[in-house]
Amino acid sequence: DTAVSQTPKYLVTQMGNDKSIKCEQNLGHDTMYWYKQDSKKFLKIMFSYNNKELIINETVPNRFSPKSPDKAHLNLHINSLELGDSAVYFCASSQGWGPQGEKLFFGSGTQLSVL
Amino acid sequence: SQKIEQNSEALNIQEGKTATLTCNYTNYSPAYLQWYRQDPGRGPVFLLLIRENEKEKRKERLKVTFDTTLKQSLFHITASQPADSATYLCALDMGGGYQKVTFGTGTKLQVIP
Numbered sequence: 001d002t003a004v005s006q007t008p009k010y011l012v013t014q015m016g017n018d019k020s021i022k023c024e025q026n027l028g029h030d031t032m033y034w035y036k037q038d039s040k041k042f043l044k045i046m047f048s049y050n051n052k053e054l055i056i057n058e059t060v061p062n063r064f065s066p067k068s069p070d071k072a073h074l075n076l077h078i079n080s081l082e083l084g085d086s087a088v089y090f091c092a093s094s095q096g097w098g099p100q101g102e103k104l105f106f107g108s109g110t111q112l113s114v115l
Numbered sequence: 116s117q118k119i120e121q122n123s124e125a126l127n128i129q130e131g132k133t134a135t136l137t138c139n140y141t142n143y144s145p146a147y148l149q150w151y152r153q154d155p156g157r158g159p160v161f162l163l164l165i166r167e168n169e170k171e172k173r174k175e176r177l178k179v180t181f182d183t184t185l186k187q188s189l190f191h192i193t194a195s196q197p198a199d200s201a202t203y204l205c206a207l208d209m210g211g212g213y214q215k216v217t218f219g220t221g222t223k224l225q226v227i228p
Contacts, residue, residue, distance in 0.1 A: 004158075031214070040220070041220065041221055042220055043159070043204065043218040044217075044218075045215060045216065045217065048214070048215070056215055058215075078116065090158050090159075092148070094157070094214065096214070102159035102214055103149065103164060104149075104151075104159070104161060104206075104216060105161070106158025106159050106160070107158050108156070108158050108159070109156070109158055110155055
């Protein structure tokens, strides 16, 4: 059983389209995240949710809208896709969200290519 | 702003030697620092966490040190094997009350048989 699973693995689409990436974790964790890894492999946090509530929003364009229907799911919807959105998007989860330090469990990533 | 630098983009070493990777940070005092391993086409996998009041942490062939004065962490893999070849990422919490883990740019380690 995959702990953090995200779909699709690959997403190729045209500029201007709207697309969604889904993420589910079966670890019973309270906190979920979206990270973006660019072509230089720099991994940057986008959003964090704790028990369906948004707790971190890292100045991401409002074309990106995360949705957490329950604490096991965190989806990412992207409107009006741009070339610069091409990257690998990773979903992750952790037991908690506090400053005591929690290890992150990552999905295998969604490679988004905007043409 | 916070900067996390891993000193080498790539590091090649002979099998059996000790690999040492460096992570430096500026403008912040994190409560802890983490190290992850990332293989091509996969998500990062957690390896070790070290807190600010800990000098050293070990797990099997892995050792991490944390010097809050130098603002530096060293990550060692002893008796390295070709299977250790991967990209290693250091990460620290930006704080603010919530876990906002920020990653360095990574060091790609190649262990040559």
